[in-house]
Amino acid sequence: MIYDLIIIGAGPAGVSAAVYAARQRLSMLIISKDIGGQVAKKAVDIENYPGFDKISGPELVELYQKQLKANNLEVTQDEVVGIEKKDAKFLISTKSGKTYEAISVIITSGASSRLINVPGEEEFAGKGVSYCSLCDGPVFKNKIVAVIGGGNNGFESALFLSNYVPKVYILEYGAKTNADQENTELVAKHKNIEIITNAKVVKIEGKVFVESITYQDLTANTEKTLEVKGVFVEIGYIPATTFVNGLVDLNNKGEIMFDANTLATKTPGLFSAGDCNVSKYKQIVMASGEGAKAALSAYEYIKKQSIIKNHYE
Ligand SMILES: Cc1cc2nc3c(=O)[nH]c(=O)nc-3n(C[C@H](O)[C@H](O)[C@H](O)COP(=O)(O)OP(=O)(O)OC[C@H]3O[C@@H](n4cnc5c(N)ncnc54)[C@H](O)[C@@H]3O)c2cc1C
Numbered sequence: 001m002i003y004d005l006i007i008i009g010a011g012p013a014g015v016s017a018a019v020y021a022a023r024q025r026l027s028m029l030i031i032s033k034d035i036g037g038q039v040a041k042k043a044v045d046i047e048n049y050p051g052f053d054k055i056s057g058p059e060l061v062e063l064y065q066k067q068l069k070a071n072n073l074e075v076t077q078d079e080v081v082g083i084e085k086k087d088a089k090f091l092i093s094t095k096s097g098k099t100y101e102a103i104s105v106i107i108t109s110g111a112s113s114r115l116i117n118v119p120g121e122e123e124f125a126g127k128g129v130s131y132c133s134l135c136d137g138p139v140f141k142n143k144i145v146a147v148i149g150g151g152n153n154g155f156e157s158a159l160f161l162s163n164y165v166p167k168v169y170i171l172e173y174g175a176k177t178n179a180d181q182e183n184t185e186l187v188a189k190h191k192n193i194e195i196i197t198n199a200k201v202v203k204i205e206g207k208v209f210v211e212s213i214t215y216q217d218l219t220a221n222t223e224k225t226l227e228v229k230g231v232f233v234e235i236g237y238i239p240a241t242t243f244v245n246g247l248v249d250l251n252n253k254g255e256i257m258f259d260a261n262t263l264a265t266k267t268p269g270l271f272s273a274g275d276c277n278v279s280k281y282k283q284i285v286m287a288s289g290e291g292a293k294a295a296l297s298a299y300e301y302i303k304k305q306s307i308i309k310n311h312y313e
Pocket residue numbers: 008009010011012013014031032033034035036037038039041042043045046047048078079080081108109110111112113131132135136240243273274275276282283284285287
C-alpha cells in the first residue's frame with residue numbers, strides 16, 4: 001500500500017498535522033515512538049495554551065489520544081531510522097525492520113533539551129528545575145532563580161525571568177559568555193541579573209522543591225552555593241533529525257531548514273514542523289500551528305501529484 005501521507009512523530013506538531021490531514025481525507029500512517037512527545041514529560045501545568053487556564057501534560061496527551069481516536073487515527077509505535085525518495089515516492093524504514101511508502105511525508109520528530117547531568121537535576125525536574133523559561137517563568141514570581149548557560153538562550157531566558165523575579169544568576173561554564181551583542185547590552189542594563197562565569201554546576205539540592213544550586217568556581221577552585229528556588233537549564237536542544245539522510249538541509253545545530261510559508265523542505269513532498277525545525281520559539285502552540293500548516297501544504301502537494309499521475313495513466 002502507498003499512503004498519501006506519513007507523519008513521523010506524535011507530539012503536538014504530529015497530532016495537529018494528523019487531525020488536519022484527516023479532514024482532507026488523506027490515507028495516512030503516523031509512526032512515532034510515543035504519543036505526546038515532550039508534552040507527555042511535562043509534570044507540572046501548561047498555562048500558555050489557548051482555551052485552557054491550566055492543563056497538565058498527561059491531561060493534554062489524553063485529549064490528543066481522544067482526538068486521534070475520534071478521527072479514526074492510530075499511531076504505529078516504532079522508530080523511523082531512514083527516509084529515501086525513489087521514483088516520486090518516499091520510503092520510510094523503521095527500527096523494527098519495516099518499510100512504508102508514501103507520496104508525501106511530514107517530519108515532526110521534535111527535540112529534547114540538553115541536560116547538565118548533575119545530582120538533583122532529574123529529582124527536581126518539574127519541582128524547580130525547568131527547561132523552558134517561557135513556559136514556567138511566571139510560576140517563579142518573586143523568587144530568586146538561576147539560569148544555566150551564558151549563550152543567547154540563557155540571556156533571553158534571564159531577560160524574560162527578570163520581569164518576574166528579584167534576582168537572576170546566569171551561570172556560565174566558560175571564562176566568557178557567548179550571547180550576541182544585543183542580548184549582552186540588554187542584560188547589562190538589568191541590575192537584577194548577575195553573570196557568574198567559570199562556574200561548573202555541581203549539584204542542585206532541596207527537600208520537596210529546589211532550594212539551592214552549588215557550583216565550582218573554576219578560578220578560585222572552591223565550591224559556592226546560591227540559594228535559589230528555580231534552576232532554568234538553557235544549554236540548547238538536541239533535534240531528533242539523525243534519520244533524515246540528506247533529504248533536508250540542516251543548520252549547525254541539526255535543525256531542519258524549511259520554508260516558513262509552506263513548511264516545505266528542500267525535497268519536494270517532504271515537509272517538517274515543530275521543534276525539529278530551525279524555528280526560534282519552541283512551544284506547543286507554535287508546533288501545533290506548524291503541524292497544521294504542513295498538513296495543508298502536503299495536501300496541496302499530494303493533490304498535484306495525483307493530477308499528474310491521472311493525466312499520464
Ligand atoms: C519539561 C517541558 C515543559 C514544557 N512546557 C511547555 C509549556 O508549558 N508550554 C509550551 O507551549 N511548551 C512547553 N514545552 C515545549 C513543548 O513541549 C514543545 O515545544 C513541543 O512539545 C514540541 O512539539 P513537537 O511535536 O514539535 O515535538 P515533540 O513534543 O518533541 O514530539 C516529537 C515526537 O516525535 C517522536 N519521534 C522522535 N524521533 C522519532 C523517530 N525517529 N521515529 C519516530 N518517532 C520519533 C517522539 O516520540 C515524539 O512523539 C515544554 C517542554 C518541556 C521539555
